[in-house]
Amino acid sequence: MQSAVFFDFAKRNVKIHWVRSLLAVLGIIIGVVTISSMGILGNSLVLSISDSLSTVGDTVIVSPHTGSGVRMGGTTSDSISERDVEQIRRAVAPDVTIPVYSGGSRMKVGTEDTAGVIYGLKPDDIPILLDLKEGSYIRGASGAMAGERFAEENNLKIGSRITIADKGSLRIVGILKERGMGFDINPDYGIVVEDKWFEQAYDPAGYDLVIVKVKDLGTIAAVKEAIEKKLNRRDTIVDVIDTKAILETILDAFGRITTFTTAIGGISLIVAGVSILNIMMMSVTERIREIGIMRSIGTQRKEVMKMFLFEAFILGLIGSSIGGLLSFIGGYAVSIVMLESTQYLFVPSSLVYILYGMAFGIGTSMLSGFYPAWKASELNPIEALRHD
Amino acid sequence: MENPSEPEPVMRFTDVTKVYPLPAGDVVALNKISLYIAQGEFIAIMGPSGSGKSTLLNLMGCLDTPTEGELYIKGKRVKGMTDEELTSLRRDHIGFIFQQFNLIPLLTALENVQYPFILKTGAADSKGRSIEVLESMSLETNLFSHKPSELSGGQQQRVAIARALVNDPEILLADEPTGNLDTKTGSAIMELLSDLNRNRGKTIIMVTHDPKIAEYAHRTIRIVDGKIV
Numbered sequence: 001m002q003s004a005v006f007f008d009f010a011k012r013n014v015k016i017h018w019v020r021s022l023l024a025v026l027g028i029i030i031g032v033v034t035i036s037s038m039g040i041l042g043n044s045l046v047l048s049i050s051d052s053l054s055t056v057g058d059t060v061i062v063s064p065h066t067g068s069g070v071r072m073g074g075t076t077s078d079s080i081s082e083r084d085v086e087q088i089r090r091a092v093a094p095d096v097t098i099p100v101y102s103g104g105s106r107m108k109v110g111t112e113d114t115a116g117v118i119y120g121l122k123p124d125d126i127p128i129l130l131d132l133k134e135g136s137y138i139r140g141a142s143g144a145m146a147g148e149r150f151a152e153e154n155n156l157k158i159g160s161r162i163t164i165a166d167k168g169s170l171r172i173v174g175i176l177k178e179r180g181m182g183f184d185i186n187p188d189y190g191i192v193v194e195d196k197w198f199e200q201a202y203d204p205a206g207y208d209l210v211i212v213k214v215k216d217l218g219t220i221a222a223v224k225e226a227i228e229k230k231l232n233r234r235d236t237i238v239d240v241i242d243t244k245a246i247l248e249t250i251l252d253a254f255g256r257i258t259t260f261t262t263a264i265g266g267i268s269l270i271v272a273g274v275s276i277l278n279i280m281m282m283s284v285t286e287r288i289r290e291i292g293i294m295r296s297i298g299t300q301r302k303e304v305m306k307m308f309l310f311e312a313f314i315l316g317l318i319g320s321s322i323g324g325l326l327s328f329i330g331g332y333a334v335s336i337v338m339l340e341s342t343q344y345l346f347v348p349s350s351l352v353y354i355l356y357g358m359a360f361g362i363g364t365s366m367l368s369g370f371y372p373a374w375k376a377s378e379l380n381p382i383e384a385l386r387h388d
Numbered sequence: 389m390e391n392p393s394e395p396e397p398v399m400r401f402t403d404v405t406k407v408y409p410l411p412a413g414d415v416v417a418l419n420k421i422s423l424y425i426a427q428g429e430f431i432a433i434m435g436p437s438g439s440g441k442s443t444l445l446n447l448m449g450c451l452d453t454p455t456e457g458e459l460y461i462k463g464k465r466v467k468g469m470t471d472e473e474l475t476s477l478r479r480d481h482i483g484f485i486f487q488q489f490n491l492i493p494l495l496t497a498l499e500n501v502q503y504p505f506i507l508k509t510g511a512a513d514s515k516g517r518s519i520e521v522l523e524s525m526s527l528e529t530n531l532f533s534h535k536p537s538e539l540s541g542g543q544q545q546r547v548a549i550a551r552a553l554v555n556d557p558e559i560l561l562a563d564e565p566t567g568n569l570d571t572k573t574g575s576a577i578m579e580l581l582s583d584l585n586r587n588r589g590k591t592i593i594m595v596t597h598d599p600k601i602a603e604y605a606h607r608t609i610r611i612v613d614g615k616i617v
């Protein structure tokens with residue numbers, strides 16, 4: 001009950017000096033919003049990358065070793081021979097090995113000139129790697145599949161014909177689903193043809209890329225090592241990367257950025273804390289006489305202290321509540337703009353940052369209020385009474 | 389205490405000295421004061437400016453403690469009490485009336501009176517008691533909700549006395565209670581205090597410069613240079 005009186009005093013003081021209170025609250029709001037929104041943003045990014053991790057993070061990519069400047073001046077690029085592919089296949093079994101030819105070419109659709117990437121894949125491997133949007137997968141050597149963006153830009157439909165410079169023409173049998181950025185192949189802006197057709201058209205020395213799809217994510221490092229052991233025993237002839245490691249590196253970097261930006265939020269809270277300290281000191285100084293009166297008629301030291309701590313608490317609570325609300329709105333806006341989805345906002349691991357922000361906001365206020373409150377409680381009642 | 393047949397005095401000072409240590413040299417504000425004040429007395433303290441009257445009153449009100457000597461209030465030894473105990477003693481047994489009225493500017497007249505009552509009892513229904521006391525000070529009801537800044541000096545002092553009385557203390561300490569009031573208002577306030585002493589048995593100790601005001605008291609203590617003369 002006594003506490004209610006001091007809470008009431010604190011409330012009135014916050015209200016009477018509302019301009020000052022507003023400024024203090026503003027500082028807290030900024031701090032809380034910075035901490036929470038940075039936390040939410042960072043967490044959403046990490047979550048969205050983690051999601052990709054499970055979809056494309058199961059891949060080991062083997063590419064010809066790009067020597068350290070030994071092969072200068074436009075000679076044919078390295079490739080992976082059929083023999084090497086067989087060795088990889090044996091090394092990683094039962095995981096699937098997918099050898100890939102790739103190249104680029106000028107093409108003609110009707111009378112329109114265009115250009116794009118051409119991937120040559122075994123028909124059986126295509127469904128493992130790529131999703132179909134419409135039409136069907138390749139069956140015969142005269143069929144081709146177009147990437148979604150490529151099809152859009154060149155007005156390709158199922159049944160359209162496309163002429164590859166000097167190499168003959170192909171019929172589009174299927175359109176692939178847009179795949180987006182990946183580490184292995186990206187046929188969005190090109191076409192996929194049967195490996196046989198590619199061999200007959202270009203007569204390549206070997207494959208440009210070998211993709212290994214790993215079933216058990218836990219074995220990915222072992223798969224990578226097995227390939228390296230087999231092929232790079234004497235000379236380094238292939239480079240082997242696993243996408244999981246890459247994604248984890250990116251994830252790690254984002255984590256660090258999040259920590260950094262959250263720390264900036266922390267700094268702004270410290271600034272807010274200093275402004276609260278200032279305002280509370282002002283509040284104490286101009287109420288010295290009032291404190292003297294209260295003490296002389298029987299208010300305990302700890303009760304004076306309580307009153308000022310309540311004041312700091314109220315400022316912190318208002319600032320944190322508004323800040324929490326704004327962070328939520330801000331997080332929502334940023335999620336939509338940057339991630340084009342709010343699915344990573346409405347999860348506990350994101351929302352908890354709002355609670356963190358608010359807790360830090362209130363904590364900072366209380367901490368800043370502590371010294372002024374203690375100062376007030378230590379005043380000598382007689383001297384305080386004489387003050388004006 | 390030494391003599392069981394005598395009632396324990398409300399205040400007992402034995403060789404009380406108060407020294408303010410200052411860089412320029414110690415100021416002896418009170419010099420070996422000894423005095424007894426019995427229950428129900430009405431005492432005026434007089435003396436020239438700087439003689440130590442306020443210092444004496446502050447000691448009586450437990451706002452300060454003696455440098456030397458013993459001081460008992462209601463039989464309790466003040467020396468060695470913690471700040472918390474001294475504060476509780478002020479809250480429960482002593483009412484202060486100041487020359488400057490010293491109401492809390494943030495609070496209305498009624499809230500000012502309620503405040504010490506809530507401090508002591510923690511009671512939510514502090515209103516009834518506070519209204520009763522304010523009415524006994526013959527303050528118009530429509531002024532209860534006024535802030536101190538909206539009240540005249542005489543009205544403020546009535547509120548201040550009501551505040552001093554709300555916890556029903558045995559002792560009232562007043563430092564020049566009429567010092568900021570005109571003669572007529574001052575007399576009215578003195579009538580109120582006399583009545584509290586006569587009919588409610590309050591022990592009143594009052595500092596004043598004005599011999600006319602001192603006439604309301606039964607006994608006058610004169611101090612010069614920190615000594616009773």
Ligand SMILES: Nc1ncnc2c1ncn2[C@@H]1O[C@H](COP(=O)(O)OP(=O)(O)OP(=O)(O)O)[C@@H](O)[C@H]1O
Pocket residue numbers: 408410415416417435436437438439440441442443444
């Ligand atoms: N806090 C203090 N520090 C130092 N000296 C003090 C302090 N309080 C009082 N004094 C000194 O003690 C002496 C007595 O002061 P006190 O206030 O008791 O006088 P007073 O009789 O009430 O005077 P007045 O009639 O002017 O109010 C004075 O010399 C004063 O300067």
Ligand SMILES: [Mg+2]
Pocket residue numbers: 441442443
């Ligand atoms: Mg004085």
